[in-house]
């Protein structure tokens with residue numbers, strides 16, 4: 042029996058969370074789900090979007106499946122997602138993306154895994170107003186954080202038989218901050234001579250990813266570029282409805298889709314649950330349940346190939362029906 046914290050989130054969150062929970066339960070893997078709140082629901086009940094109880098609960102179980110949470114833009118509380126990554130030191134954001142059958146996209150040979158540093162860079166939220174017309178944000182990069190994300194990427198590459206790591210940066214302009222990230226990653230790369238290392242300036246990398254995605258294998262990126270390129274790579278393989286992710290630290294792991302809470306689709310039974318379901322397969326692998334993860338993966342491919350999908354991929358199904366189809370294909 043595994044104990045897992047489930048955060049239903051808001052917007053489309055509760056619907057995709059329920060779909061993912063049902064699919065995982067249908068594999069027969071015994072999971073005791075412990076629900077926890079965050080975001081607007083927590084704000085109402087606890088006066089904070091990220092209650093200590095929620096963080097403590099994830100520390101206890103060590104594993105959470107988290108649906109998306111809305112972050113107010115330009116005002117209001119800070120991102121719960123960023124807060125959770127900081128509180129639990131979830132320094133490694135793993136985002137795999139691969140071509141799947143039946144998905145209407147131009148490329149069918151994409152298989153890229155993104156390793157995004159998850160704790161610093163412009164995301165550290167060090168911002169201030171100099172005067173009412175001038176704002177400043179600090180881009181903070183440390184050798185220690187760059188080393189550990191690089192090590193996570195190279196260890197993964199070695200374990201999974203991946204051939205190449207591409208380090209993305211803008212060290213030609215941000216010579217100190219991005220230069221440090223690049224140098225720190227190269228230092229780690231030296232310990233993995235069997236894996237090819239290349240680096241790429243992030244704007245050129247975007248263009249080449251769109252023109253020749255099959256060239257890329259593992260991408261190693263600082264926080265902000267990692268965030269942006271995750272969505273770009275999701276677009277190469279069918280969009281946000283199919284893009285899973287994991288936030289990994291030493292003591293805890295939080296699994297969540299790349300997509301957000303898509304508020305305009307909330308409560309409509311429209312959103313594609315596959316991204317969170319595939320995030321749950323990453324969770325099952327983390328728990329050592331490889332067979333169940335592989336079965337869900339195959340069932341998802343079967344449904345996609347049959348056109349049993351939601352609106353975003355041109356299919357006729359709602360969120361709950363797509364979960365039903367995946368369960369039937371298991």
Ligand code: NAD
Pocket residue numbers: 053108109110111112113122281282297298299300301302303304305311312313314316353
């Ligand atoms: P979003 O990912 O929520 O939605 C962008 C668009 O992508 C949607 O309008 C929809 O067309 C499509 N989309 C997203 N998920 C989909 C799904 N499962 N099925 C089908 N189509 C889907 O991005 P946004 O609109 O920029 O952000 C909305 C809110 O989500 C914001 O408050 C943002 O801060 C938050 N957010 C949260 C997380 C998280 O919880 N990890 C991540 C990203 C954004």
